[in-house]
Amino acid sequence: MTITFREPTRESLEYIAAHMCAEDLDELAACGWASPLQALIESVESSREASVAWWDGFPQAAHGVADFTLDTTLGVPWMLSTGPRGRIARAFLKVSEKFIADISPMYSGLFNLVDARHLRAQRWMLALGFKPYKVHDCNGFPFIEFGLFPSV
Numbered sequence: 001m002t003i004t005f006r007e008p009t010r011e012s013l014e015y016i017a018a019h020m021c022a023e024d025l026d027e028l029a030a031c032g033w034a035s036p037l038q039a040l041i042e043s044v045e046s047s048r049e050a051s052v053a054w055w056d057g058f059p060q061a062a063h064g065v066a067d068f069t070l071d072t073t074l075g076v077p078w079m080l081s082t083g084p085r086g087r088i089a090r091a092f093l094k095v096s097e098k099f100i101a102d103i104s105p106m107y108s109g110l111f112n113l114v115d116a117r118h119l120r121a122q123r124w125m126l127a128l129g130f131k132p133y134k135v136h137d138c139n140g141f142p143f144i145e146f147g148l149f150p151s152v
Helices: 010-018 022-031 036-045 086-106 119-127
Strands: 004-006 047-055 058-068 071-081 109-115 131-138 141-148
Touching: 010 036, 010 047, 010 058, 022 036, 022 071, 022 109, 022 119, 036 047, 036 058, 036 071, 047 071, 047 086, 058 086, 071 086, 086 109, 086 119, 109 119, 109 131, 119 131, 119 141
Parallel strands: 071 109
Antiparallel strands: 004 047, 047 058, 058 071, 109 141, 131 141
């Protein structure tokens, strides 16, 4: 199975938004996003680096890293997808490890919040070397702060 990466286009983001996995949809709703497409577009626009992963002939995941607005030495990696599973999930983990390794030197640390209900995303963060730090409330839902800080 081959994964290719392309520049995000409106059409690829629309496809991912229309086929987004339920866990990502729930997480976006808890954060107050008006729509999955709005979340994708704004995430891409705010990112220093962003791309769309394709496999099986379709765009399947968008990911990137944005500067944290309160401290631009910190990066906020993100991913929204159709829900990679099975063999493709393992292959995508490998390319995600490379992405994190490539962007890490640009920042003093990386962090993001994950909906406590989104177990696959939590496993993903742990597999990429992120550590859980604390729980935050987001519109009445618990979100776990995950971070990757080389000096900690």
